[in-house]
Amino acid sequence: MAIRVLRLLLPWVVFAVVLAVLPGMFTSAHSRLVLIQALLYGVLAVSWNLTLGLAGIFNFAQIAFFGVGAYSSAILVDRTGMSPWLAMALAAVSAALSACVAFLPVLRLRGIYVGLATYVFSQLCIYLVLGQSDLTGGSNGIVGLPDMTLGPVNFYDHNRYGYYCLGAVLLFAVCAVFLAISRSRFGLSLVALRNNEQLAASRGIRRTRQQFLAFVIGAAAAGVAGSYNAFLNSVVSTDVFGFGYLTILLSMIFLGGRSSIPGTVVGAVVITVLNDRLSGTGAWQQVVTSAIILVVLWVFPEGLAGAGRLLWRRVAAMRGRDGTGGSPTDTTAAAVPLEPAAAHRPADHA
Amino acid sequence: MGGVAAPPADRDTEAPLLSVRGVSKTFGKLAAVRDVSFDVRSGEVFGLAGPNGAGKSTLFNVLTGVPFGPDPGGHVLLRGQDVVGRPGWSITRAGLVRTFQTEAVFDDLSVLQNVRVCASPSALGRRGRVAEDRVREALETVGLTDGDAPAKQLSLVDRKRLMIATAIVSRPSVLLLDEPAAGLEPQDQDQLIDLLRTINAAGVTIILVEHVLRVLRTLCGRMIVLDAGAVIAGGAPEQVLADPAVVQAYLGPGGAA
Numbered sequence: 357m358a359i360r361v362l363r364l365l366l367p368w369v370v371f372a373v374v375l376a377v378l379p380g381m382f383t384s385a386h387s388r389l390v391l392i393q394a395l396l397y398g399v400l401a402v403s404w405n406l407t408l409g410l411a412g413i414f415n416f417a418q419i420a421f422f423g424v425g426a427y428s429s430a431i432l433v434d435r436t437g438m439s440p441w442l443a444m445a446l447a448a449v450s451a452a453l454s455a456c457v458a459f460l461p462v463l464r465l466r467g468i469y470v471g472l473a474t475y476v477f478s479q480l481c482i483y484l485v486l487g488q489s490d491l492t493g494g495s496n497g498i499v500g501l502p503d504m505t506l507g508p509v510n511f512y513d514h515n516r517y518g519y520y521c522l523g524a525v526l527l528f529a530v531c532a533v534f535l536a537i538s539r540s541r542f543g544l545s546l547v548a549l550r551n552n553e554q555l556a557a558s559r560g561i562r563r564t565r566q567q568f569l570a571f572v573i574g575a576a577a578a579g580v581a582g583s584y585n586a587f588l589n590s591v592v593s594t595d596v597f598g599f600g601y602l603t604i605l606l607s608m609i610f611l612g613g614r615s616s617i618p619g620t621v622v623g624a625v626v627i628t629v630l631n632d633r634l635s636g637t638g639a640w641q642q643v644v645t646s647a648i649i650l651v652v653l654w655v656f657p658e659g660l661a662g663a664g665r666l667l668w669r670r671v672a673a674m675r676g677r678d679g680t681g682g683s684p685t686d687t688t689a690a691a692v693p694l695e696p697a698a699a700h701r702p703a704d705h706a
Numbered sequence: 707m708g709g710v711a712a713p714p715a716d717r718d719t720e721a722p723l724l725s726v727r728g729v730s731k732t733f734g735k736l737a738a739v740r741d742v743s744f745d746v747r748s749g750e751v752f753g754l755a756g757p758n759g760a761g762k763s764t765l766f767n768v769l770t771g772v773p774f775g776p777d778p779g780g781h782v783l784l785r786g787q788d789v790v791g792r793p794g795w796s797i798t799r800a801g802l803v804r805t806f807q808t809e810a811v812f813d814d815l816s817v818l819q820n821v822r823v824c825a826s827p828s829a830l831g832r833r834g835r836v837a838e839d840r841v842r843e844a845l846e847t848v849g850l851t852d853g854d855a856p857a858k859q860l861s862l863v864d865r866k867r868l869m870i871a872t873a874i875v876s877r878p879s880v881l882l883l884d885e886p887a888a889g890l891e892p893q894d895q896d897q898l899i900d901l902l903r904t905i906n907a908a909g910v911t912i913i914l915v916e917h918v919l920r921v922l923r924t925l926c927g928r929m930i931v932l933d934a935g936a937v938i939a940g941g942a943p944e945q946v947l948a949d950p951a952v953v954q955a956y957l958g959p960g961g962a963a
Contacts, residue, residue: 544815544823551812557794558772558804559824559872 367618368532375524379517388515390632395523396585398624399530400601401608402617403577409615410538411570412550414471416602417458420478421451421575423485423596425582430498430592431491440504444583451579454481455571462567482597497593504587511587519588526584527621530577535617537573546570547615604631611649613661622660721786723748723911724802724880729780730935731761731768738764739776740935746880751902751912753922753929753943757956761935762915763807766882770804771797784879801879805886809865811857817868818853821845824872844875847904849897863894870901880911887918899924919947931955 382391400422407415425447432443461473485492492498504511504518511518537543545566548556553563586592595601604627612623627645634641656663722745731739739761746752756762768776772794776782782789782802789797812820821844825837845853848867857868866886873881883902887895895918902925906912916922922929923943930940933955939946946952 541823544819547814548812548823551814552810554773554794555806555810555812555872558770558798558806560795560798560876561823562793562795 371531372528375528379520383515385515388517388520390628392516392520392523392588393632394625394628395520395527396581396588397605397608397628398527398621399523399581399584400578401605401612401620401624402527402530402534403574403581404605405609405615405617405620406534406537406546406574407567407570408609409620410543410550411546411567413462413567413570414468415458415462415474415571415574416471417455417474417477418574418578418605419597419602420458420474420481421455421578422582422585422601423478423481423594424454425451425579426586426592426596427485427492427498427582428579429583430501430586433501434498435491440502440583440587444580444587447579447583448576449579451582452572452576455575456568458575459568459571462571463564478597478602482594485594485597495594497591499591501587501590501592503590516588519584523584526580531617531621534577538615538617542566542569607645607649611652611659613656613659616659616661619659619661619664626660720748722746722783723785724913725781725783725786726769727781727783729765729768729776729782731764731774731776737935739768739932742932742935742937744930744937744940746911746913748879748911749906749909750927751906751914751925753926754913754915754932755917755919755922755929755946755952756932760932760955762932763884764935765932766804766884766915770794770802770882772804798876798878802882803873803876803878803880804882805869805873805884807884807888809862809869811860811865811868811872813856813858815857816853817845817850817855817857817860820857820868821871821875825875840875840877844871847871847874847908848901862889866890866898867901870905874905874910878910880913881905882913882915884915885917886914887916887921895921923947 378391379388382388400418404415404418407413407418428450429440429443429447432438432446433440438446458474458477461477462470465473486494489495504522506518509518511522545556545561548559548561549563549566557563582596585596608623608627609620610623611626612621613619630645630648631641634644637644652659652663656666658665724746726745727743729739729742730737742761742765744752754762754765767774768780769782771789771792775790775792780790784800784802787800789800789802792800812823815823818841821841822837825841825844845851848871850864850867850871857865860868870883870886886902887898890898899921902912902914906925912925914922914926926943928941929943929946930937931946931949931952932938933951938951938955939949
């Protein structure tokens with residue numbers, strides 16, 4: 357029992373330690389910003405993975421939820437002088453409310469048509485923002501947002517150390533919550549609906565309700581990420597709804613592995629760092645990034661997460677051959693014949 | 707399936723558990739199911755036969771609302787309550803649960819997860835522990851031991867077993883089985899017969915669509931035969947299967963001679 361708990365907690369402890377140690381290793385303003393960007397993208401990509409990966413819904417409105425979160429918190433702080441913390445919480449609410457609207461096409465449509473309709477929703481958000489320029493600043497956006505503070509600590513100080521810590525907490529929390537969701541009955545029902553909608557309906561699973569909840573929960577997390585992004589940059593513009601965010605997040609999810617939370621986080625880190633390293637190379641930035649994604653997906657269709665699983669099975673199979681373990685349920689391990697192991701025994705070589 | 711109460715014994719006097727009245731389904735000009743009516747009593751195994759394209763699977767579709775209900779005008783009364791017009795998930799939760807002709811399971815889930823997701827607390831009165839007990843019970847009933855095995859790696863027979871486990875975990879009133887014996891070797895058919903007897907003995911009423919006549923004869927007390935969407939015969943299996951109209955429907959004109 358104790359070993360089971362330890363095995364369950366160990367990855368989280370390692371994750372927390374890595375998050376705590378990283379800012380000490382990357383202290384310059386630039387590298388710290390890259391780290392923070394990776395955290396932000398990680399939160400957004402994991403939140404998107406609930407609908408896109410686990411539920412298998414072509415939801416392209418996630419960027420809109422991110423933008424709605426950014427704009428609503430910026431407007432609230434700009435107009436009412438509200439605390440950024442409260443605005444961040446309300447950003448989750450407003451993004452969740454916008455998800456109620458974006459979900460409407462999912463009631464009737466399926467597959468790629470959901471993708472088209474939800475993408476149109478994000479584009480409509482841009483026009484809504486531009487049309488309400490009194491409130492949103494139109495194409496100028498809203499600038500000069502205050503920095504977040506906690507007591508006497510300004511998050512911008514020490515090369516945005518506070519923002520790093522908040523981003524790390526958000527990423528940790530989002531990963532924990534979304535992993536718990538993916539393992540719950542609710543998460544299983546999303547996979548069931550993705551696999552076979554008719555069978556799911558004939559087992560009492562309510563498609564509309566379950567997928568609606570996935571939309572709203574994913575949107576709330578994206579709204580918080582949007583708010584975080586607004587205060588981090590102290591500015592918000594229609595860029596947050598743009599195609600740039602959409603493509604970069606999709607590359608992170610596909611590179612990392614759909615419906616894998618650790619994979620998505622690794623994908624976010626790899627793409628963010630890659631983009632930063634290649635930032636001086638012009639168009640080569642996109643060419644190299646795309647080439648790497650294509651090669652990884654060619655070799656490992658399930659992305660880096662798939663590669664990791666394959667490696668893990670190999671290790672488990674080798675351990676099984678040594679007689680030190682190997683799960684009986686792991687069919688790859690079980691499929692490895694036992695005879696070759698006997699051939700390695702010293703007695704056989706004699 | 708230990709804890710299930712057996713249905714009342716006096717079957718002839720009680721109201722039917724499931725009463726199908728004037729159910730039709732038309733696709734354009736094609737009448738797939740035509741004015742079908744029959745009653746199923748609590749605790750029985752009721753057979754449904756007919757040549758390919760007779761409308762058996764379509765009838766299952768319209769009875770369970772997955773993926774569509776019947777044309778307006780028909781009634782499907784479960785314990786006297788009409789379920790027509792309700793969405794599929796709701797009919798399922800009311801107790802009318804079907805399986806499919808192909809061995810449908812959730813491929814990306816493990817065996818245990820497949821059954822667990824079908825025993826959601828909302829379907830079982832929000833009692834998680836009870837649901838877990840039922841999951842184990844359902845797997846034991848169908849004889850699947852490795853709960854961690856990925857569903858997509860199961861053999862045909864085990865996929866059929868798993869599909870039945872996901873259907874019985876919610877303890878349906880009526881289980882509608884769509885050709886469960888299709889593609890099975892005779893010894894596997896025998897095991898299936900035993901399994902269906904166990905499920906039936908635990909109080910689950912069964913409607914069985916089957917081409918394998920041996921299975922129908924062995925299990926069913928009563929049956930009907932559909933041809934071109936309409937009921938052409940009904941009664942005890944031996945009597946129905948000897949009916950000239952049934953023989954002709956299966957073998958074509960002149961087949962009865």
